[in-house]
Amino acid sequence: MTDYRAHPEHAFERVANFRDLGGHTTRDGRRVRRGRLLRSGHLGRASEADVEILGRYGLRRVFDFRTPRDIELEGADRLPDGTESVLLPMPDPARGSDIRAMMEGATPEQVEERFGGGRAEQMMRESAAGLVRERREPYALFLKALAESTAVPALFHCSAGKDRAGWAGSVVLLALDVPEEQVVEQYLLSNRAAEQIIAQASRAQSGYMHQAVLPLIGVREEYIHASFEAVREDWGDFDRYLHDGLGITEAEREAIRKNLLE
Template sequence: MQPNLLNIHHGFNFRDLGGYTTTDGRRIRNHRLVRSGKLDQLSDRDVHFLSEYGVRHDVDFRSPDEQSQAPDRQLPAANYSSLPVFITDQTQVSKTWEEEQAEFSQDAQGGFKNMVQTYRNLVLQKPAQDAYQRFFRVLLSSNQEHATLFHCTAGKDRTGMGAVYLLSALGVDSQTIRADYLAANQFIQTPLNDIMQETRDHGGNANLLQSIHDLWTVHGEFLDSALATIKADYGGMDTYLHDVIGLSKTDRDDLQRLYLEEAG
């Protein structure tokens, strides 16, 4: 199925995970799980839209610096949870142009290689593990009437892995999970075009342009880096969700009860 893009005017990559089917034939409920990019640019109209949509939990995976530099617009009646996946932004999407120039102008593959390592870190580093553990505690504390929105800056890497873990826990098949992950590229074209033009305007060379493009998009190889790390170090996703994320069988049953429609 096509991703369910929300009608947000001053933000990007806002998607409802509702409608995806599980391997046992159930469907994720609508108006329950929303993944997105940053919330600092939302208009009053967008804030009203998300409130009417039922968002009552706002989970922010950004680093403390990102949060202070571009605070979320407050959503009425929504509880805000700061759950930094990294202490600093390892995805690099919040770097200044000068920082990007210094780091990536000498190597066209610099951005790509950075992201491959970042996805290993998303699996292995303790702050990331702790953030995703707490994310699932938020999900398990929700009731069946409200939506949880989870986001980072671009809504593709830290948010993308949050969605991978969540969809896996709900029993969605791996092909659908991959398609949802890669779909981010459809919905980040406006900020991508802006940052690419800004890089050109500053005189960025071809190496830097390629790195910036890789930093601002998703590739199957990035997800594969995370999944290969999970398999090599933990034996597979189910073990990782149990042993590292802390989801018991009861937790997964509760998640499925909260977020899936009944079969048939």
């Protein structure tokens, strides 16, 4: 089997958490094509070299799940010429802007009070379930777009590329009939980028990084399982979530398979 964990993120100067969803195998033995669907953190600070690398993929569309506030803080995407930007805004489950603002002036005691004692983990589990139940429209629009032959090659992202984009990637792979264990492994790959964020933040804060916020920076298996559980509780299984929750027809699902599988 192709190693879907291979990733060229080291080639980018200012684009984090980049990877290709290609290489995953489906239950019927097909494979997700490389270079068709990519994911990353935001592209608001992409360098000229980064934009040139992105251009090599021939991207037709970039799906941006950030809010206007996120874009104000991080910058609008810097894209190759001819790439269409598609905005599908939804709030950040990890509340990155709130955390940044708080960390700038908060005492360790204040950080612990807000995020310690398992509160951060609980917030992330609830947010992961909320992406399933409360953000159906943007995910539906994303999948319907991927059913169009003119949509790919495509890239999707949020801010860090781990929560909103994490569920987006999971939904696509599940729609392609990729086994759940591969979906979880793909989701957890965002922790490589989280390790870099933690190291950078620690250096910026003279080696200090409050342990209470670490659950917000990375991803955990319990978060994606909270999303799976929300699907089961509300729709019974993923197929019903896809059809009844997101309104994806079998014809659209087959078109997504045609666009992304080999």
